Amino acid sequence: MTDTARRVELITRYCEEVIGADELPALLEQGMPLRHYIGLEISGRLHLGTGLMVMQKVRDLQMAGVQCTIFLADWHTWLNDKLGGDRQAIKQIAGGYFKEGLKASLAALGGDPDNLEFVLGSDLYHDNDQYWETLVEVCKNTSLNRIERSISIMGRSEGESVDFAKLLYPPMQVADVFMLRVNIAQGGMDQRKAHVIVRDVAKSLKICPLTDAKGNVIKPVAIHHHLLLGLSKPPEWPVDPEKLRELRTQMKMSKSKPDSAVFIHDSPDEIRRKIRKAFCPPETDFNPVLDWAEHLIFHNNEQGLHVERTPENGGNVDFATFEELRDTYAAGKLHPGDLKNAVAQSLIDMLEPVRKRFEQDDLKAMWSDLEKLL
């Protein structure tokens, strides 16, 4: 495998979708420094979707030699009425709990937290004419209709009536990408609308266009990771494939359903309890426990999944690949309870360093600052 092929593989692996994958090899070959970003709202406790799904991709990108940036979107958090819309508190949590929590998560996954850049929205926008000019340019190159349809990126449903400020959110997110000079934009599958606008307007921007090593204007590559299923039963079961797209957002982990999500600093007992209560039908589709096994365990743990069972239940088993696990489960040869115990234990082990980090006084204090706000 050539070096370029190896790096492309690292950049794109495990992604549910990559828009503009064809453009990657050329960028790599011309020695263009690759800059990544993912924007995160400061919305509350860090769950596995952010802590592990986002950060495992960051780790992969670092391994591919990409400069990674976490954009702490304090303005977007404010626009979206999160954390009570308290700007001062949002900033404080962003630079404290959020930043340190993400670094701890990345470290636990084998990435390099010291080489991870953090940019706060307020800092990027302050005294930055280019940013506001680019925002206007983005707006001039899209339509109100399109922006209204894209508010699903902020967890709002299409057609929902929102105050006008919220319509600034999507074009600001688009402008962020160009202002940060990013050529790889990462997001969950729920962010694709914003990234499609990014790519649509990329060639029309004059103030702050993105260019390659030769000075040609290019579009950022968009990489989208899988959204982890929430642990609760989907609102509609069985899931109708026709309605999958609209249901997807409702199926993801949500903070309003406390036990549908596991947080990065949950205690082993909490993790076991939540997973024990998880929806886990005999089917393999839309099975959150299998979903977590696939995307969290097999993508991070070389050892695969170790299942402990009593002798009368068949004794211990190891699965080296997800396919092996899925097929065994589908055949009814692995009991859901045993699967749950194994997945829980594996996550507990994976998150051990994160919990350790949160036991230290500085992070403990930052965490408690957040809890007071919730």
Place this chain on the structure above:
RNA sequence: CCUGGGGUAGCCAAGUGGCCUAAGGCAGGGGUCUGUAAAACCCCCAUUCGCAGGUCCGAAUCCUGCCCCCAGGACCA
């Protein structure tokens, strides 16, 4: 600024002077039952009705003022 409609739990929503210490549904929590969960069944979940006064024996329900939301309209030298 005007006209009309509206503000009841996380969400939807009934109730228009006393039986409201506020119905119902969804979501959520606890439990029973299953070697998981789900389903089923049982239980919990607003001392309070946008805010402040007032009338009345008694107000979520009537009156006054204020705040906010929605749909129009007016203004636009």
